[in-house]
Amino acid sequence: MVRVTLPELGEGIAEATVACFHLKPGDPVNVDDDVVEVVTDKATFNVASTAAGRIAETFVAEGDQVPVGAALFSVSDS
């Protein structure tokens, strides 16, 4: 199981708002597939999967403000 977190987005950016998920739990996913899109200021940022498998769980919802480093979703091996 791999947990993917909100990466550093730049100096002074402590959090971002979840705009939408492109995939849902159970969906197959490959490395580098965009899974969730977050927004900060006038920029959207796609957080991609770092593992292949299936989306196991999402830990945040659309509209949530999430801090850098927070877990966004997990990927299971199968």
Added chain:
Amino acid sequence: MSDPLQVTHLGLIDYQQAYRRQLETVDEVRAGAPSQLLFCEHPAVLTLGRMTKPGTVLWSPEQLEKAGVQLVKVDRGGDVTLHAPGQLVVYPIVDLNRYGRDLHRHLRLLEDVAMAVLRRFDIEPRREPGQTGVWVGPDKLVSIGIGVKRWITYHGIGINVNTDLSLFRMIKPCGLNVEMSSISHIIGRNLDMNDVMAKVRDEFFRVYADNKGVYHGTRNAA
């Protein structure tokens, strides 16, 4: 030093067609191609960014359809914006892995580029505290909104050059109570778009070349 940015002129192009072109270019840049500047204009279209608030499109769907204005939801930051002929749209497909992984810094650099271009027309631009874009006096002239995939940027800048400003009555631009302006409105004559594109290209190269070293932490060592 060779220039890392390539320029492509798409001319007057449908919004969705240009969007697909941006995503193709993102893939090319990701595969190792140089960062690109895509220049174009769009037929009148309203695009709704991810943070679009209710009530910022003032015209009804029927009114928009009658006027031939498309309405498109898009994956960029920000609220509603209008593109129309006479507005220079610049889509920088830039690999921030080479220019520093900092979203807000990239937005500020895009403002720097637009402000430098306006100064070349003897227009004194300004930033609005807490906002993204470029203002002249009380009016907004340049709108900015980007998307990022694997640290490669798409979407970009709309600079009102010769835009028909009456079209902005359809919306509250960027969700703000602000009047939009254009370069031609300020200087009192229409401009040659090729001249503006050349200035944008020059300033883009200058601003990004200036910042590459900073981002890589090598400027002092150079």
